[in-house]
Amino acid sequence: MAPSDRNREQARVALEQHLGYGFKDRALLNRALTHRSAEADHNERLEFLGDGVLNFTIAAALFEQCPDAPEGDLSRLRASLVRETTLAAIAKEIELGAAIVLGPGEMRNGSRRRASILADGVEALLGAIYCENGFDAAKRVILHLYAQRLTDLPSAASLKDAKTQLQEWLQARSRSRPEYELVEVTGADHCQHFVSRCRLADSGDSVEGEGGGRRKAEQDAARRMLEKLGADS
Amino acid sequence: MAPSDRNREQARVALEQHLGYGFKDRALLNRALTHRSAEADHNERLEFLGDGVLNFTIAAALFEQCPDAPEGDLSRLRASLVRETTLAAIAKEIELGAAIVLGPGEMRNGSRRRASILADGVEALLGAIYCENGFDAAKRVILHLYAQRLTDLPSAASLKDAKTQLQEWLQARSRSRPEYELVEVTGADHCQHFVSRCRLADSGDSVEGEGGGRRKAEQDAARRMLEKLGADS
Structure with missing residues (x-):
């Protein structure tokens, strides 16, 4: 051998x-x-x-x-x-x-x-x-x-994506749903960069998130909103 | 009973x-x-x-x-x-x-x-x-x-999506890859409508396709190109 x-x-x-x-x-x-x-x-x-x-x-x-x-x-x-x-x-x-x-x-x-x-x-x-x-x-x-x-x-909860976690956290407190808005798209066709805003209508809280697609930017914004609310434990 | x-x-x-x-x-x-x-x-x-x-x-x-x-x-x-x-x-x-x-x-x-x-x-x-x-x-x-x-x-080939079918059809004939281009996006944020163009650089053939997303519009354009080429049997 x-x-x-x-x-x-x-x-x-x-x-x-x-x-x-x-x-x-x-x-x-x-x-x-x-x-x-x-x-x-x-x-x-x-x-x-x-x-x-x-x-x-x-x-x-x-x-x-x-x-x-x-x-x-x-x-x-x-x-x-x-x-x-x-x-x-x-x-x-x-x-x-x-x-x-x-x-x-x-x-x-x-x-x-x-x-x-x-x-x-x-x-x-x-x-x-x-x-x-x-x-x-x-x-x-x-x-x-x-x-x-x-x-x-x-825990099953820890595996939920940020948008779902945020929505359930707000729902459990009888608050209204978060709103997402596309703020900006930059970059060439195949490497676009997205910025999205997450806003809570009842409190006026607002944060922006970013990523290589609209969904990713919204998830990033939701994650930052969870942090802002102290709900990201 | x-x-x-x-x-x-x-x-x-x-x-x-x-x-x-x-x-x-x-x-x-x-x-x-x-x-x-x-x-x-x-x-x-x-x-x-x-x-x-x-x-x-x-x-x-x-x-x-x-x-x-x-x-x-x-x-x-x-x-x-x-x-x-x-x-x-x-x-x-x-x-x-x-x-x-x-x-x-x-x-x-x-x-x-x-x-x-x-x-x-x-x-x-x-x-x-x-x-x-x-x-x-x-x-x-x-x-x-x-x-x-x-x-x-x-047949496995019949299950391939239109873009793949088109690319393989062209490849088998030693022709260059098709090019896709976004022509137009219209409509509000949550019901956007996309128009994409599929173009063959070597022959100059060009068709447009449409759909509720860029990928769908490109698939539609590829499908129409296959028809145009008589390659959709």
């Missing part, structure tokens, strides 16, 4: 220990770890499959674990658990970066640590486990990887 | 025959069929669960059935199979409308036939089957409901 092959095999064994799952089909494991920059037999189809089994398993776990949560809270909790940053954090915990196979261009770019490549790799591994051993095996690994995160669920 | 109870029970029995699945837990079936307008014990949580098992089961079926399809094609095929109009069509096939429980306001509005309520009802039923009998039972019912649609899959 060449030294690089030995290193790669060591990284894979470590990865399987973290997963609590050993692949019988090494070619399948290889495909799950191969980014499309490296070769034609890459992990994108497995990622598609893994995304599905992950989303569903987390949905079912939340459904069971939060019997009183309304659908909106379950959706927000799931989104926070399956988003790229969470998957990239899991990838680091299971030392996925060392095991992934990239093309020469991506290697030079330091892509081994790039969040999207790591997150896709986690999904591809889950897809491969489903392929090899079915739903129960994939579910077992997912619940193992997510054990701590499912125990320490964030 | 009052006549309305008898009708409802008949509608449920017909529904179970279409599903090829009989519920042991009638309270669970009742919840799956209850829209949130009718009572507090409604089907939204089950819909969340059913959406997950449906998405994943269709993803896995496509993965298996289309071994050579790239990830993008699988995604588009899945989206076409789980979107609201497809689910509403399935709801009609299984006579779901007659079995659904609505609040008095929704009954007056004719909501029994509304696509979103029917689509949500199908997902809630699938969620309830998963609850009662696990993944394999839900998967069996889904594959039964989708048997014909999985046999008659649309």
Whole structure:
């Protein structure tokens, strides 16, 4: 075995220990770890499959674990658990970066640590486990990887976007809805910059927010209004 | 039994025959069929669960059935199979409308036939089957409901949006990329109307499209350009 092959095999064994799952089909494991920059037999189809089994398993776990949560809270909790940053954090915990196979261009770019490549790799591994051993095996690994995160669920309220938080805060105090107004759009067609104002008609409070789109500017304004009201705890 | 109870029970029995699945837990079936307008014990949580098992089961079926399809094609095929109009069509096939429980306001509005309520009802039923009998039972019912649609899959190319179709058509003929330009925005803040132009630099061909957002106007322009080129077969 060449030294690089030995290193790669060591990284894979470590990865399987973290997963609590050993692949019988090494070619399948290889495909799950191969980014499309490296070769034609890459992990994108497995990622598609893994995304599905992950989303569903987390949905079912939340459904069971939060019997009183309304659908909106379950959706927000799931989104926070399956988003790229969470998957990239899991990838680091299971030392996925060392095991992934990239093309020469991506290697030079330091892509081994790039969040999207790591997150896709986690999904591809889950897809491969489903392929090899079915739903129960994939579910077992997912619940193992997510054990701590499912125990320490964030509060559903903290996951609401700023505009929703602001509206609910005002509603709970029988105050009128905030008004949003576009103040300014600057910049060229493909990198426009928006400024929006959030105004409370009953108190006259007003703040401005900014961002690369109208929605983002309004969310920023709502966030600043929550701060101004001392409602951002 | 009052006549309305008898009708409802008949509608449920017909529904179970279409599903090829009989519920042991009638309270669970009742919840799956209850829209949130009718009572507090409604089907939204089950819909969340059913959406997950449906998405994943269709993803896995496509993965298996289309071994050579790239990830993008699988995604588009899945989206076409789980979107609201497809689910509403399935709801009609299984006579779901007659079995659904609505609040008095929704009954007056004719909501029994509304696509979103029917689509949500199908997902809630699938969620309830998963609850009662696990993944394999839900998967069996889904594959039964989708048997014909999985046999008659649309071509992946036909599911691409107009801008993608246009770009690929031009690329296949070694022509340069189309250019899009915003021509006009009219209307008040919350009901703006956009006009965009699609232009082919090499031939000078140019058409305009319109819609309620810039992206929609560009898609409309691309669609008209495909027509103009005779590339919309």
